[in-house]
Amino acid sequence: MRSHRPTPEFPRHLEALYARFPFERSVADDPISAIRPLAWDARRAEIAGVFASTLAIGNTTAIRGAIGRLADVAEGDVGRLVDPAWAERRRARLAPFRHRWIRGDQLEFLARRLGACLEEHGSLEAVFLAGSERGGFAGGLDALARALRGDDRNGGRSRAPAGYAALFPSPLDRSRSPSKRLTLFVRWMVRERYPDLGVWRRVPTGELRIPLDQHVHWIAYHLGLTARRTRSWSVVEEVSETLRRIDPIDPIRFDFVLCHTGISGDCPKERELSVCGPCSVRPDCLLWRRRGTAS
Numbered sequence: 658m659r660s661h662r663p664t665p666e667f668p669r670h671l672e673a674l675y676a677r678f679p680f681e682r683s684v685a686d687d688p689i690s691a692i693r694p695l696a697w698d699a700r701r702a703e704i705a706g707v708f709a710s711t712l713a714i715g716n717t718t719a720i721r722g723a724i725g726r727l728a729d730v731a732e733g734d735v736g737r738l739v740d741p742a743w744a745e746r747r748r749a750r751l752a753p754f755r756h757r758w759i760r761g762d763q764l765e766f767l768a769r770r771l772g773a774c775l776e777e778h779g780s781l782e783a784v785f786l787a788g789s790e791r792g793g794f795a796g797g798l799d800a801l802a803r804a805l806r807g808d809d810r811n812g813g814r815s816r817a818p819a820g821y822a823a824l825f826p827s828p829l830d831r832s833r834s835p836s837k838r839l840t841l842f843v844r845w846m847v848r849e850r851y852p853d854l855g856v857w858r859r860v861p862t863g864e865l866r867i868p869l870d871q872h873v874h875w876i877a878y879h880l881g882l883t884a885r886r887t888r889s890w891s892v893v894e895e896v897s898e899t900l901r902r903i904d905p906i907d908p909i910r911f912d913f914v915l916c917h918t919g920i921s922g923d924c925p926k927e928r929e930l931s932v933c934g935p936c937s938v939r940p941d942c943l944l945w946r947r948r949g950t951a952s
């Protein structure tokens with residue numbers, strides 16, 4: 658019976674996948690393309706990053722469209738989204754906003770919560786660091802989730818629109834959520850290397866965890882990085898630990914490649930020789946290991 662673990666050659670194959678990956682093609686398709694121009698301004702990068710990661714649901718074309726509509730609301734300056742002087746205009750313009758199940762009234766509440774957080778703590782990096790001092794990386798995500806939900810405010814969460822709190826699950830909640838969107842936001846803020854922004858300077862890249870979306874989970878399972886079929890924070894820790902053994906300094910550099918291998922269609926998620934033939938990780942892929950690597 659085949660073991661559900663990476664092959665001994667997996668690190669070399671993963672490095673080959675990374676080295677050959679067409680980053681420019683996929684960055685243009687990714688929500689990060691909308692926030693990369695703000696890398697020079699940490700405050701605006703945090704604001705745009707929170708909204709963009711919150712909207713990161715569904716296909717990338719729809720996500721980029723939603724981010725574009727939000728930029729239109731702010732007339733091109735995301736700083737206005739948290740500017741009290743813009744509160745009335747923001748409320749009116751966001752009212753008809755929809756992206757999947759996310760509504761404009763929820764984004765309006767997020768804008769207010771985000772503005773209050775930045776005023777109180779100076780930055781979301783400070784919120785994350787305070788939480789991570791108490792509870793490691795998961796504690797940092799939990800602090801962000803609580804701050805954006807308004808858990809620590811008197812009645813803050815109870816004033817939130819219906820469904821709002823569910824947009825910011827924490828790995829420390831009973832559900833042990835993988836918290837994909839906040840984990841993605843932190844990756845964008847922390848990593849300096851392309852394509853991320855690197856505006857947070859006090860969180861080591863080696864501490865990052867993988868944003869576990871459906872594409873990353875599918876390939877992680879099929880490369881033997883986890884045997885768990887259901888996404889959870891335990892899977893995040895398991896996959897991140899394996900990547901950390903391959904690159905202790907910057908383990909989550911592989912996230913973009915694993916994710917976009919699925920999004921782009923480079924990986925058909927089935928055994929298809931014409932596509933899988935040149936795939937660097939084919940010797941590691943369960944679809945081929947199960948039935949041999951016949952070419």
Ligand code: SF4
Nearest residue numbers: 924927933936939942
């Ligand atoms: S071998 Fe094929 S199915 Fe497996 S990861 Fe590579 S492209 Fe995807």
